[in-house]
Each structure stands twice: as structure tokens, then as C-alpha cells.
Amino acid sequence: MTSTDLEHLAVGARVLAAGTEESAPRVALHWASAELAAHGPVPLLPADRLDATGLCLTLTLAGASAALAEQLPTGDEPVKAVRAVERVVGRTAQAVVALNTAAENALIALAAAARLGLPLVDGDGCGRVMPLLEQTAFTLAGNCPAPLALATCSGDVIAVESAGSSVEELVRPLVLAAGGWAVVAAYPLEGADLARCLVPGTVSRALAAGAATERERFTPWQPRRLCRGRIAAVEQPTSSPYGETLRPSRTALPSTPTSVIVTEAEGLRRRFRLEAHNEVLLALADGAVAAAAPDQILILSAADGRVVDVERAVPGTEVEIVVLESVPAWHTPEGRALARVGALAPLESTSESNGCSAAPAASARHTGGKQ
Numbered sequence: 001m002t003s004t005d006l007e008h009l010a011v012g013a014r015v016l017a018a019g020t021e022e023s024a025p026r027v028a029l030h031w032a033s034a035e036l037a038a039h040g041p042v043p044l045l046p047a048d049r050l051d052a053t054g055l056c057l058t059l060t061l062a063g064a065s066a067a068l069a070e071q072l073p074t075g076d077e078p079v080k081a082v083r084a085v086e087r088v089v090g091r092t093a094q095a096v097v098a099l100n101t102a103a104e105n106a107l108i109a110l111a112a113a114a115r116l117g118l119p120l121v122d123g124d125g126c127g128r129v130m131p132l133l134e135q136t137a138f139t140l141a142g143n144c145p146a147p148l149a150l151a152t153c154s155g156d157v158i159a160v161e162s163a164g165s166s167v168e169e170l171v172r173p174l175v176l177a178a179g180g181w182a183v184v185a186a187y188p189l190e191g192a193d194l195a196r197c198l199v200p201g202t203v204s205r206a207l208a209a210g211a212a213t214e215r216e217r218f219t220p221w222q223p224r225r226l227c228r229g230r231i232a233a234v235e236q237p238t239s240s241p242y243g244e245t246l247r248p249s250r251t252a253l254p255s256t257p258t259s260v261i262v263t264e265a266e267g268l269r270r271r272f273r274l275e276a277h278n279e280v281l282l283a284l285a286d287g288a289v290a291a292a293a294p295d296q297i298l299i300l301s302a303a304d305g306r307v308v309d310v311e312r313a314v315p316g317t318e319v320e321i322v323v324l325e326s327v328p329a330w331h332t333p334e335g336r337a338l339a340r341v342g343a344l345a346p347l348e349s350t351s352e353s354n355g356c357s358a359a360p361a362a363s364a365r366h367t368g369g370k371q
Contacts, residue, residue: 001036023068050095056190059183061182062182065104122201140197140338225323227272228321232263298323
């Protein structure tokens with residue numbers, strides 16, 4: 001992957017990153033550009049070409065992406081995190097993979113691959129954006145994030161050898177104490193194991209999206225259009241259905257549950273209601289379910305095709321509502337249960353494997369979201 005590919009990746013990775021601060025991807029873009037200039041192109045390796053027994057590590061930004069722009073990286077963070085995991089497992093990494101291919105996460109994984117002199121795997125652990133470290137296809141396949149390591153711009157390196165409870169509950173206080181963000185290296189997997197649970201081709205898909213015109217940007221995801229219309233209202237309740245006063249959350253985007261009402265401009269002239277918290281979780285058409293998470297529901301500007309974040313939705317704006325279907329793993333009973341962790345819907349079951357559990361604690365997004 002060259003500097004030209006980096007530009008395309010930066011654009012394509014924004015498709016799945018609604019709610020992201022512009023400043024953080026810009027920092028990650030400069031970071032990756034500097035690493036490519038210093039260390040040369042990075043091989044993009046399909047999953048079927050991985051060394052079956054070679055160690056692969058997953059990289060992600062943990063914490064609030066806005067903090068990345070406020071406390072700039074030194075560039076050593078991914079290397080320190082990877083080396084710490086290597087010391088714990090007693091093996092040397094042969095490839096790196098992004099936790100998800102969204103916003104700065106895709107770019108940081110590329111920067112890390114360049115600095116480490118390793119190939120970047122063409123795929124990721126989610127196929128879409130999920131807020132918690134445990135919310136991955138890797139977890140659904142029975143793998144634990146630990147051993148893992150965090151590295152911060154202040155020089156802190158913390159390794160977690162094993163986790164008997166939620167990894168998220170262990171990592172989040174460390175990230176907050178370190179200034180709001182860290183690079184995490186996690187999910188040490190051999191190539192054959194990674195290939196079995198990886199969501200393949202997501203880097204190539206982001207590259208194709210970034211190279212396309214604005215109108216064709218979503219084509220690689222084969223989106224399903226729900227409607228074209230105009231935002232009629234944006235509602236933020238002040239109390240829950242149980243009469244409790246809603247207070248701003250430190251970990252949610254937007255800070256309270258939000259409803260966006262869209263009046264269809266053609267066809268059946270239906271009234272769509274989009275229920276959002278962190279992202280659009282549910283789309284109702286005249287009261288009937290039209291789409292729901294874990295599929296990704298996006299609001300696009302009818303003028304230029306750009307994603308309209310829920311927190312920036314304004315009555316009167318002409319929009320299109322589209323749905324990007326998630327990979328099959330998220331539509332299994334286990335996948336739906338894991339996807340609900342930290343969302344509006346109550347958690348009905350807890351996913352556990354290898355001593356790790358997905359707990360219903362909210363978190364800063366590991367995707368390029370912000371607090």
C-alpha cells in the first residue's frame with residue numbers, strides 16, 4: 001500500500017465512521033503518511049495467504065478519538081503495544097490486522113504495519129463499527145482479546161496477561177487515566193485461526209470506496225435504500241419510559257437517545273422514525289420495523305451523498321436513508337446478543353469464552369467515535 005492507497009483508504013474508512021471528529025482522522029492520516037514515507041509501502045495480505053502458524057495481532061485505538069487530536073502520538077505507541085504482547089506470549093508477530101476498518105483505526109493499523117515492517121491483513125474483526133473491544137467476530141469464534149497491551153503517548157505500557165471478567169472494564173479506566181486514548185494490541189491469533197473468523201476484504205473495500213466518486217462511494221457495500229425524504233424533526237427525550245431523568249452520558253454519541261423523523265418524499269410517503277444512541281439502531285416506517293442493528297443504518301445528505309451524523313441532523317435537510325447489511329456472524333443469536341452489549345436494548349445473554357466475558361458496560365468507542 002502506497003501513499004496513493006493511503007489517501008483512498010482515508011476517504012473510504014470514513015463511510016463506517018458516523019459521529020467521528022474530523023480532527024482525529026486527520027492526525028491519523030498524517031501519522032500513516034509519515035510512516036509510509038519513512039519505511040516504504042506496506043504489503044496488503046489476503047487472509048488465505050497468511051502463514052497458518054504465524055502470530056497475528058489486532059490493533060485499535062481505545063478511548064476518545066478527540067483526545068488523539070489533543071494529545072498527539074509519538075508514533076511509537078503501536079510498536080510498544082505489539083512488543084509487549086510479544087513478550088507475554090513469547091512469539092514475534094508476523095502480521096497485523098485492524099479491529100475495524102473505520103476512520104482512524106484503519107489508518108493507525110497501516111501506520112503500525114509500516115513502522116513494524118509487517119504486512120497488513122486485508123480484513124478486520126467486525127466488518128462494521130462496534131463500540132467495545134469484545135464486540136468482534138473473533139469473540140464470536142471463541143477467542144479472547146487477552147493477552148493484550150496498551151501503549152500511550154505519555155510512554156505508559158500496560159500488559160494484561162489474562163482476563164477473568166470483561167476486558168472492557170479493565171481497559172477503560174486505564175485509558176482514562178492515561179489521558180483519554182491509547183493504542184491497543186490484542187487478540188493474539190495464529191494465521192489459520194484468524195482466517196477462520198476474520199471479516200475478509202474490508203481494507204480492499206475501503207480502498208475501492210475511497211477511489212470512487214462521492215455518489216458511488218457506498219457501492220462496495222451494496223446498500224439498500226429505505227427512503228429519500230426530508231428531516232421533519234429531531235427529538236431528544238428528557239426522561240426515560242420509566243420516568244427517570246436522562247442525564248448526558250460521558251460515553252455515548254449523542255449524549256442522550258435521539259429520534260430523527262424523516263418524511264418520505266416519494267412513493268408511499270411514509271413517515272420514518274430513526275432511533276439512535278451512538279448510532280442509528282432502529283428504523284421504523286409508519287411504525288413497522290424497516291431495518292435494525294446490527295445492520296448499519298446511515299443518513300446520507302441528498303445533496304452530496306455524505307453521511308449526516310445524528311448529532312448534526314437538522315430539520316429541513318433532504319436526506320436518503322440507506323442500510324449496509326452486516327456480515328452473517330452478527331445475525332446469529334450469539335452475534336445479536338453480543339451486539340446489544342452497551343446499546344439501548346437490554347442485554348439478554350452474555351457471551352463468554354476463554355475466561356473473557358462481554359459485560360454491559362458502556363465505553364468510549366474503539367472506532368473513531370468520540371466522547
